Amino acid sequence: MAGKLLKIMRDAGEYIMAGNKLLKIMRNVGKAPVSESTDLLFGVVTSVSPLKIKIDNRFEVDEKFLILSALVKETIIKIPQREDNTHLHVIPQHNTQPAGEHTHTHVIPQMNTRSALPDILLWPGLIVGDKVRVLRVNQGQMFYVLEKEEGIK
Numbered sequence: 001m002a003g004k005l006l007k008i009m010r011d012a013g014e015y016i017m018a019g020n021k022l023l024k025i026m027r028n029v030g031k032a033p034v035s036e037s038t039d040l041l042f043g044v045v046t047s048v049s050p051l052k053i054k055i056d057n058r059f060e061v062d063e064k065f066l067i068l069s070a071l072v073k074e075t076i077i078k079i080p081q082r083e084d085n086t087h088l089h090v091i092p093q094h095n096t097q098p099a100g101e102h103t104h105t106h107v108i109p110q111m112n113t114r115s116a117l118p119d120i121l122l123w124p125g126l127i128v129g130d131k132v133r134v135l136r137v138n139q140g141q142m143f144y145v146l147e148k149e150e151g152i153k
Helices: 002-028
Strands: 039-048 051-055 059-062 066-068 075-077 120-123 131-137 142-148
Touching: 039 142, 051 131, 051 142
Parallel strands: 066 142
Antiparallel strands: 039 051, 039 131, 051 059, 075 120, 131 142
8 A cells, every 4th residue: 555655646746747847838938038039229320321320329230230121211112104195295494473572583494294293202211310210139139220210201
């Protein structure tokens, strides 16, 4: 009887140890080591050529350690000129009329409506003084520039 009781206690101890191991594993699932976590930081553009950003008023990072999102890269939408567009207006060259206290005029050059539409600046690039949101990634070795804090100026 004593032998059976000893075996039951030994088996129970192994189960408890296995249960503790399982509990420890479950607690650690989903926890990334601090060195692998991503941090949201804030920075200010100090130079654009070469690109440099001062992060959290502590250190400056240059372009070889920066990854730029599309929101901080200059993006221009080109408006194509369609040669098959049969609807065309020619706007002749003309001068504006003087107005206001400081009278002056402007000369407007001739253009046609096929080429009158300008390209659209969707996202302006970074300029010195821009405040940006930055993610520290790749175990702190790279910085992903998400966006400007103020949006479009």
